[in-house]
Structure formats: structure tokens, C-alpha cells
Amino acid sequence: xxxxxxxxxxxxxxxxxxxxxxxxxxxxxxxxxxxxxxxxxxxxxxxxxxxxxxxxxxxxxxxxxxxxxxxxxxxxxxxxxxxxxxxxxxxxxxxxxxxxxxxxxxxxxxxxxxxxxxxxxxxxxxxxxxxxxxxxxxxxxxxxxxxxxxxxxxxxxxxxxxxxxxxxxxxxxxxxxxxxxxxxxxxxxxxxxxxxxxxxxxxxxxxxxxxxxxxxxxxxxxxxxxxxxxxxxxxxxxxxxxxxxxxxxxxxxxxxxxxxxxxxxxxxxxxxxxxxxxxxxxxxxxxxxxxxxxxxxxxxxxxxxxxxxxxxxxxxxxxxxxxxxxxxxxxxxxxxxxxxxxxxxxxxxxxxxxxxxxxxxxxxxxxxxxxxxxxxxxxxxxxxxxxxxxxxxxxxxxxxxxxxxxxxxxxxxxxxxxxxxxxxxxxxxxxxxxxxxxxxxxxxxxxx
Amino acid sequence: xxxxxxxxxxxxxxxxxxxxxxxxxxxxxxxxxxxxxxxxxxxxxxxxxxxxxxxxxxxxxxxxxxxxxxxxxxxxxxxxxxxxxxxxxxxxxxxxxxxxxxxxxxxxxxxxxxxxxxxxxxxxxxxxxxxxxxxxxxxxxxxxxxxxxxxxxxxxxxxxxxxxxxxxxxxxxxxxxxxxxxxxxxxxxxxxxxxxxxxxxxxxxxxxxxxxxxxxxxxxxxxxxxxxxxxxxxxxxxxxxxxxxxxxxxxxxxxxxxxxxxxxxxxxxxxxxxxxxxxxxxxxxxxxxxxxxxxxxxxxxxxxxxxxxxxxxxxxxxxxxxxxxxxxxxxxxxxxxxxxxxxxxxxxxxxxxxxxxxxxxxxxxxxxxxxxxxxxxxxxxxxxxxxxxxxxxxxxxxxxxxxxxxxxxxxxxxxxxxxxxxxxxxxxxxxxxxxxxxxxxxxxxxxx
Numbered sequence: 039x040x041x042x043x044x045x046x047x048x049x050x051x052x053x054x055x056x057x058x059x060x061x062x063x064x065x066x067x068x069x070x071x072x073x074x075x076x077x078x079x080x081x082x083x084x085x086x087x088x089x090x091x092x093x094x095x096x097x098x099x100x101x102x103x104x105x106x107x108x109x110x111x112x113x114x115x116x117x118x119x120x121x122x123x124x125x126x127x128x129x130x131x132x133x134x135x136x137x138x139x140x141x142x143x144x145x146x147x148x149x150x151x152x153x154x155x156x157x158x159x160x161x162x163x164x165x166x167x168x169x170x171x172x173x174x175x176x177x178x179x180x181x182x183x184x185x186x187x188x189x190x191x192x193x194x195x196x197x198x199x200x201x202x203x204x205x206x207x208x209x210x211x212x213x214x215x216x217x218x219x220x221x222x223x224x225x226x227x228x229x230x231x232x233x234x235x236x237x238x239x240x241x242x243x244x245x246x247x248x249x250x251x252x253x254x255x256x257x258x259x260x261x262x263x264x265x266x267x268x269x270x271x272x273x274x275x276x277x278x279x280x281x282x283x284x285x286x287x288x289x290x291x292x293x294x295x296x297x298x299x300x301x302x303x304x305x306x307x308x309x310x311x312x313x314x315x316x317x318x319x320x321x322x323x324x325x326x327x328x329x330x331x332x333x334x335x336x337x338x339x340x341x342x343x344x345x346x347x348x349x350x351x352x353x354x355x356x357x358x359x360x361x362x363x364x365x366x367x368x369x370x371x372x373x374x375x376x377x378x379x380x381x382x383x384x385x386x387x388x389x390x391x392x393x394x395x396x397x398x399x400x401x402x403x404x405x406x407x408x409x410x411x412x413x414x415x416x417x418x419x420x421x422x423x424x425x426x427x428x429x430x431x432x433x434x435x436x437x438x439x440x441x442x443x444x445x446x447x448x449x450x451x452x453x454x455x456x457x458x459x460x461x462x463x464x465x466x467x468x469x470x471x472x473x474x475x476x477x478x479x480x481x482x483x484x485x486x
Numbered sequence: 487x488x489x490x491x492x493x494x495x496x497x498x499x500x501x502x503x504x505x506x507x508x509x510x511x512x513x514x515x516x517x518x519x520x521x522x523x524x525x526x527x528x529x530x531x532x533x534x535x536x537x538x539x540x541x542x543x544x545x546x547x548x549x550x551x552x553x554x555x556x557x558x559x560x561x562x563x564x565x566x567x568x569x570x571x572x573x574x575x576x577x578x579x580x581x582x583x584x585x586x587x588x589x590x591x592x593x594x595x596x597x598x599x600x601x602x603x604x605x606x607x608x609x610x611x612x613x614x615x616x617x618x619x620x621x622x623x624x625x626x627x628x629x630x631x632x633x634x635x636x637x638x639x640x641x642x643x644x645x646x647x648x649x650x651x652x653x654x655x656x657x658x659x660x661x662x663x664x665x666x667x668x669x670x671x672x673x674x675x676x677x678x679x680x681x682x683x684x685x686x687x688x689x690x691x692x693x694x695x696x697x698x699x700x701x702x703x704x705x706x707x708x709x710x711x712x713x714x715x716x717x718x719x720x721x722x723x724x725x726x727x728x729x730x731x732x733x734x735x736x737x738x739x740x741x742x743x744x745x746x747x748x749x750x751x752x753x754x755x756x757x758x759x760x761x762x763x764x765x766x767x768x769x770x771x772x773x774x775x776x777x778x779x780x781x782x783x784x785x786x787x788x789x790x791x792x793x794x795x796x797x798x799x800x801x802x803x804x805x806x807x808x809x810x811x812x813x814x815x816x817x818x819x820x821x822x823x824x825x826x827x828x829x830x831x832x833x834x835x836x837x838x839x840x841x842x843x844x845x846x847x848x849x850x851x852x853x854x855x856x857x858x859x860x861x862x863x864x865x866x867x868x869x870x871x872x873x874x875x876x877x878x879x880x881x882x883x884x885x886x887x888x889x890x891x892x893x894x895x896x897x898x899x900x901x902x903x904x905x906x907x908x909x910x911x912x913x914x915x916x917x918x919x920x921x922x923x924x925x926x927x928x929x930x931x932x933x934x
Binding site: 127170172175184270275278292294295351419 | 617621623625632684700710711719721722723724727740799802809867870872873874
């Protein structure tokens with residue numbers, strides 16, 4: 039298989055209603071199909087074995103198809119869950135390695151996570167014994183709440199935080215300090231940041247996306263359980279209603295400000311732009327990150343009560359787009375390029391304010407820098423004043439945060455009119471290694 | 487329209503893919519179809535106007551159909567969201583009336599909520615001007631994040647807590663203290679309760695269920711906004727992955743213990759049992775509650791880490807059912823009635839332990855008492871020890887909590903083997919009035 043073929047495989051998925059028969063979770067072990075793991079025959083083959091073919095992959099890719107029957111492979115040149123058509127639900131988790139753990143512990147954890155993720159993404163329990171197939175006298179390997187549920191497009195994407203390389207005391211716990219990529223920067227303090235330590239950072243992350251929240255939660259819960267004694271949850275976040283479309287087949291969803299969000303996002307089909315802006319290359323400086331990417335996560339509370347008291351005109355000025363159809367205020371439709379030189383019809387200045395969100399975030403204003411955004415809306419109940427605790431869990435992937443997220447966010451944090459309605463409370467950055475080889479594990483290029 | 491016809495209307499919904507054309511949210515006002523509200527022509531007619539016919543209702547009812555195109559009427563003999571086929575997602579909110587509010591404030595709030603809910607459940611913005619149709623110089627009536635989204639089976643169900651009738655100081659704020667139904671009891675303290683005040687009680691509740699979380703959140707957010715100055719959020723809860731099937735067409739989902747939950751639940755099709763066990767009758771003592779029901783909500787944390795360390799045998803003994811297929815441990819399949827007299831095959835005692843959850847919760851052990859359960863799983867992130875903050879948001883509807891929830895929970899709280907793995911942290915009870923008349927409002931039988 040060539041790299042290009044593996045790259046294409048990354049986008050595979052069975053389209054809904056394609057009719058491919060699949061053994062249900064918990065049933066497959068009875069049929070003796072397994073024992074694939076730990077034998078060097080991994081997820082790629084497993085994916086092929088259940089009928090994920092290239093033609094179907096193209097179909098899913100072209101339509102942005104998703105749904106209960108979508109299946110994505112775990113192995114491949116790139117990890118799934120980056121350019122994969124954005125699923126509807128998210129459970130994101132940040133982990134810290136336990137004190138006293140060794141490099142062997144880290145390797146065994148990544149091997150175990152990869153083996154489990156390769157199964158989970160195919161709609162299987164975490165192990166062959168799974169939730170009901172082991173000894174009745176032992177705790178089941180799998181917690182069981184996804185038993186009988188399809189994978190629903192589950193992807194599991196694993197990343198490494200700066201503190202995995204060098205901890206807060208400067209210690210090189212796992213012998214990898216010298217291999218920390220230059221692009222894996224410590225994020226600077228941005229103007230207005232109100233970060234909460236408990237929502238920030240982490241040695242490792244796992245992004246689980248699925249069209250079924252129970253499947254995403256099941257993945258994080260079981261990977262947390264597998265980590266027992268080696269790593270533990272630092273923080274986690276559920277999200278819904280994808281706010282960013284990552285393929286052309288997806289309509290642009292709305293964020294909790296009620297605006298379409300992600301119109302100008304990088305799309306998976308823009309292969310040249312994706313190669314340029316999303317995937318790290320070995321020649322960038324860290325050979326082990328070739329085919330990987332860098333993830334920045336920001337938990338952004340929206341002060342929606344304040345926003346809801348703003349006039350429609352103010353809201354549109356802040357965003358720089360029309361609320362109904364998402365067209366830039368310089369005219370056209372949603373997909374018309376903003377014209378930052380156009381004047382307002384009343385002659386009062388530019389049609390799109392210089393300090394609007396669309397102006398400051400636009401590639402034209404950032405030396406061409408783009409991001410692949412993959413954020414989700416969240417509502418975490420309400421605060422004691424009866425205000426919904428709601429906002430955007432912003433996720434973006436990129437080749438080099440030094441040239442992409444950091445300068446863009448620096449400009450936004452200083453001047454964006456939207457800042458009045460936002461509060462950044464959580465922040466993290468992770469190096470997302472390339473995908474596992476078939477039968478291999480995420481991190482093998484660094485630690486293998 | 488007879489009561490029976492109205493009753494049937496309660497179950498109406500357009501089946502997915504039925505092809506009925508609908509104007510999108512935000513588009514309908516352009517077509518001048520509205521102005522129905524506040525003119526005495528309400529949701530029932532609106533529902534009919536967009537093509538919700540009895541034949542389609544039967545189809546949706548028979549299949550348990552749901553999905554993006556499902557529409558349920560707001561008006562009817564009963565409120566929707568009780569025997570309606572359980573949707574996938576929940577946003578539940580408890581509200582307190584503001585200090586100094588009058589009976590007129592309460593009536594105006596219920597009228598405004600009903601008018602908005604009648605529109606929202608039909609996939610429309612909260613008002614004709616909506617999110618983009620008003621003056622650009624004013625805040626939009628609707629927050630807009632559901633613009634372009636279908637109703638996805640949205641139901642909005644409103645209830646009245648005990649403190650609406652008599653507040654904590656004993657004051658009869660709204661002149662309705664004498665009309666508090668005897669069945670709307672203050673729930674007793676149950677053994678093991680660890681209730682958190684901030685997650686308990688409330689003057690009013692709104693249950694929003696939809697197959698799209700963004701639609702459910704949009705409903706609660708906009709109803710909160712409409713309440714401004716009259717009532718404010720006390721607590722709210724998001725949930726997913728229905729844990730209880732309420733119609734025969736729905737497969738039984740799993741709770742976060744990994745077990746099927748709701749097998750023996752009351753089903754909407756069991757009309758005699760529903761009449762007997764769910765709907766209050768005027769002859770029960772409160773004429774204004776005729777056609778209403780009583781809702782008990784309990785936020786139940788599951789100590790899933792402890793559960794996950796229990797053996798499969800222990801888990802099955804606790805539940806009294808097989809984990810894989812949900813069959814009672816006395817044998818058969820999921821839908822076989824449990825045989826509490828059957829002996830274990832090893833002769834060690836009864837096949838189903840007397841203190842198992844299924845034994846203690848079963849109608850046979852509770853004088854025939856049943857509940858219509860409509861709970862949802864929740865995950866609210868994690869605690870500082872890295873444990874998922876997860877569990878069951880238990881919702882049940884019944885004719886009289888004194889004969890149903892209270893005795894059942896009393897027995898469970900004392901003896902249920904499952905208690906070791908549960909922590910009840912939130913609790914509330916509400917009288918859920920009958921549905922609004924066409925063009926009317928929920929609460930009109932009490933306050934009209």
C-alpha cells in the first residue's frame with residue numbers, strides 16, 4: 039500500500055443504508071472472528087474484513103455521509119478524526135500520567151489504547167471477552183453500555199501534550215524530552231485569557247467522536263479504565279451539534295450565538311491545502327511526526343445572556359456576516375469571499391468592520407494561515423445565577439501552531455469585537471502522531 | 487373533537503422520510519403563514535396546517551418512528567413528552583419564580599411559554615419575527631441556533647412543583663395553595679439520599695426532548711429567556727441515549743451499568759395500563775389535573791468505577807437479569823416475565839435474588855404499582871479524582887406518586903443491592919397539567 043492509498047483509506051466509511059451486514063457488538067466473539075489483536079493483524083485488516091471497500095469510501099467521502107453504519111479504520115497514515123467528516127457528538131478527555139510511571143508503562147498504555155480503539159471503531163467491545171464473554175467471576179473487560187450499538191462513525195484520536203516530554207519540574211520522565219517537536223509550543227498567555235487550571239493542559243488526550251453520544255462516552259470510559267494505574271482523567275468535555283463542517287457535503291452548522299460557523303473552514307477535499315496546512319512533514323523537524331498534526335483545544339464560555347441582549351445589527355457587525363444565511367456583510371451568499379474593501383451602503387465605513395470576527399480570523403488577514411476547525415457546542419448545565427454554562431469547545435488541527443493558531447489567536451484576543459461575549463476558560467495543545475501502522479500503535483514512531 | 491381523538495393526536499408525528507414539505511425555520515415568516523398565535527388559533531391548527539394527519543400519526547405511533555422530521559403537537563388532552571416515543575436527547579430545566587411576582591405574572595409566563603412551545607415543537611422560531619425577522623436595532627426574539635434545523639421530534643412538557651402552591655415560608659403567592667393536589671406530595675427522605683440542594687426542587691419545570699440536542703437546548707434557552715424577570719433557572723440537566731423505551735417499536739437501550747433498562751416499562755400502547763397508571767383523573771380529587779400526570783425526577787450518580795470492578799456474576803445478581811440479552815435470571819428472553827419462585831440451578835437459593843433491583847422494583851412486589859419511566863443517561867465531565875461524573879437522570883410519570891414512586895422507592899432505598907453503586911443527589915416532583923386546549927396554555931385549568 040502506498041502512502042497515498044493509506045491517506046485515502048483515512049476517509050473511508052460505510053454510507054448509511056449501504057446494507058453491509060455486520061456482526062453486532064458482543065455477538066462477534068461467539069462467531070470466532072477475532073483473536074486478531076496482538077497477532078500483528080490489526081485494525082486495517084479488520085476494517086477490510088467487515089467490508090469497508092474503496093468504492094464505499096469514495097461514496098461516504100463525497101456525500102459527507104455519516105450515521106449509525108459509518109465505520110472508520112483506526113490504522114492509516116493519518117489518525118482518523120481529523121479530516122474525517124465531523125461527527126455529531128464529542129467526548130474529549132485529557133489525561134495525566136501517574137506518578138512514578140516508566141517509559142514501558144507509557145508504551146504499554148499506548149499499545150493497549152490502540153488495540154482497544156482499533157476494536158471500538160469497528161463497533162466491537164474493547165476485547166474479545168468484552169462485556170459478557172469473560173468469566174462470570176471476573177469484572178467484564180468492557181463496561182457494556184454500547185453492547186448492540188453500531189460504531190456510529192466512532193473515531194479515536196490520540197495526542198501528546200508538552201508535559202509528556204518534560205514535566206512541570208523539568209524532568210524527562212520517559213526519555214523523550216529531546217524529541218519534543220518545536221511546533222509543540224507552550225501556548226502563550228493571550229489577552230483576556232481566564233484559564234482554569236483544572237480545564238487546562240494534560241500529558242495525553244483522546245478525542246472520541248461519534249454520531250451517538252453513548253458510543254463516544256463508552257470509548258472514553260473504557261480507555262480511562264484501561265489506563266488505570268498508568269494515567270487518569272484530568273478533565274473531559276462532552277459536545278454536540280458539530281459547529282464546523284470539515285467536508286463539502288456537510289451543511290454549515292450554527293454555534294450558540296446562532297450564527298453559521300465554519301463556512302471558510304478547510305475542507306477535507308482541499309487536498310493541497312490540507313497537505314500544506316494540516317499534516318506535519320518529517321522535513322518540518324520531527325521525523326516521528328510525519329503524517330501527524332497539532333491539536334489546540336480551547337474551552338470558550340459564551341456569555342449568551344449578554345449576547346442575547348445585543349441587537350441583530352450589533353451581532354452581525356461583531357461576526358461580520360448575515361445571521362440568516364451566513365453571507366459576509368460585503369454581500370453575496372454564504373460561500374462568497376468576504377470583500378474587506380467594500381464600503382457600507384450608508385457610507386459609514388467598511389461593510390465588514392475591521393475588528394469583526396470574520397475579518398480578524400480570515401486567512402487574508404493572517405498571512406494565509408488557516409486552521410482545520412472541528413469544534414463542538416457545549417452546555418454544562420447552569421451556574422448559580424441561573425445562566426446556562428454554555429459555549430464552544432474549540433478544536434483545531436494544523437501543521438504548525440506557531441504559524442497558525444498562535445498568531446491568529448493573538449490577533450483575535452487583542453481586537454476581536456466578539457471578545458466582549460467570550461471567556462476562554464480551558465486550553466491545551468497536543469502533538470497528534472501519525473496513525474498506527476496495521477497492527478501497530480499510535481506513538482510507535484516516537485517510542486517504538 | 488372528542489377527548490379520544492385529542493388523546494390520539496397526542497401521539498402524532500410525521501414519520502421520517504414521509505416527504506411532507508415543511509417551510510424551514512426562519513423561512514416560514516417570509517411566506518406569511520403565521521400570525522396564528524395570540525389570535526385564538528393555536529398549535530393544534532398549526533399542526534394540522536403543516537400536514538400532521540391522523541393516518542400519519544398512526545404510522546408514527548405504530549413504528550415508534552422518530553427522527554429529524556418527527557413533529558408532535560403542543561396542544562391536546564395530554565401534554566406531549568409523556569407517552570410520546572422517547573426521543574434520544576433531553577434538556578430538563580427547573581425554574582424558580584422571581585421574588586415579588588404575582589398571579590398575573592405566572593399566568594403571563596405560562597401563556598408566553600405555551601405560545602413559544604407551540605411554535606418550537608413545529609420547528610419554528612419562538613415568534614414570527616424570530617431570529618432574523620425583527621428590527622436590526624433590537625435583540626432578536628429567538629437566539630437562532632436552531633435556525634434551519636427541523637424540530638427533530640421536539641416536545642416541551644411543563645410542570646408545577648409543590649413550592650408554586652405554597653412557598654418555603656408557607657405563603658400562598660399565587661392564590662392556589664388550596665388547589666394543590668394531594669398527590670403532589672413533598673417527597674419523603676429516602677434511605678441513603680444524599681441530596682444536593684442546588685439540584686433539588688423548583689417551582690416549575692420544563693422537559694425538552696428531541697432527537698437533536700441543539701434543538702432541545704435551544705428550547706430551554708429560549709424559554710429561560712422568555713421567563714426573564716418572572717422566573718429563572720434553578721438547575722438543568724442534559725441527557726442522552728434514552729434509557730427507557732416507551733413504545734413497543736423501540737428497542738431497549740442500555741444504562742451506564744451496561745444493562746438493558748426499561749424492559750418492563752409501561753408502553754404507550756398499553757392503553758388500559760396507561761389510563762390506570764399514568765393519567766390523573768378529575769375524580770382523583772383535583773379536577774384541574776384531569777388528563778395530567780405527576781413527574782418525579784431523580785439525579786442518580788452511578789459510582790461506575792466501583793461497578794466496573796464488580797464481577798459479571800455480581801452485576802447480574804444485583805440487577806437480576808442477564809447482561810447480554812436482558813433476560814431475567816429465572817430464564818427465557820428479555821421479555822419473559824421474571825419467575826421470583828424459580829430456584830438457582832446450583833440450588834443456592836432463588837434464581838433472582840430477593841434484594842435484586844428487578845425483584846424490588848417489579849410490580850408484583852409493589853402491589854401492582856407501575857411507572858412510566860423516561861430517564862436519560864448523563865455524563866457531566868469528571869470529578870477532581872478523575873472519575874466520570876455519570877449516571878442516570880431518572881424521570882417517571884404516574885397517576886399518583888403516593889401509590890407509585892414513593893412506595894417503590896421506599897422499598898428500593900432500603901434493600902436494593904444496587905444501592906452500593908448509586909447516589910441520589912437530585913430530586914424533584916411536579917404536577918404536570920393536562921395539555922393546552924387549542925390556542926390555549928398549559929395551566930389554564932388551574933389559573934384560567
